[in-house]
Amino acid sequence: MPERLTHIDDAGNARMVDVSPKQVTKRTAVATGRIEMSGEALDAIRAGNVQKGDVLGTARIAGIMAAKKTGDLIPLCHPLALDAVNVDFGFENGAIRVTAIATISAKTGIEMEAITAVSVALVTIYDMAKALDKGMEIGGIRLIAKEGGKSGSWRAEGYGDFEV
Template structure:
């Protein structure tokens, strides 16, 4: 088994020192989905929700969440992100959220992409729950990461 990176010799959690690592362009992509009834999906598509523009609000929430990842996930480094994108695809039974985070720095942005996706999905739920409480958020996953010492990775 390889040495744990976030646990010191005494078993205490600590933030990894990335100071000696080279700056590289790093990018990560994530996705997730929310399933809902057709009536709700059509209302979101038509921008006819009482709380306002669901997708515009979810996009802003996802971008803001990516920027706050280090406040939410223990031991994550605060990062100077250069780009965060959140996009939506309508499915037959819901919405797919796709997110991307990018920077030039010493550590990866996987958690930022996953956080952006997760919070965008939660925002869709929050703005839509008056019409349907049993929506299902699922399949949140990392799709790819590029850059850094460990190299590139893409889901199979």
């Protein structure tokens, strides 16, 4: 681990890390997160989803489009031309889980795109269900896998030994 924050220069000011000396390699990142809600709200989304798919369909599009805007949203992120980003959903007990996978051939990693996709997909679900439940809570947003780049393959503990 580095001893200091990579975005802070010697005088402590914010800076964008210069990636020009780094190699272009294929890089993949997987992020996840969840939104907890009342059974009533969950049922309404599930029913809507079974019939027409629009709550999760809208959140999926929102997450994909947000991944493409990561460099616009996160001040010190490099703008990246993604090879792919996809967003999936799963129903859990009292919650909906969102997982995003992003891929690129670039000099820098793609974690922020995957995390941004998950975050905005979750906020979109919140928006669409907020009339049913004001107490929903978004949590568990984190990176669970990373491939490529100098540091190679990495998996979060507790999420198994899956392949991406």
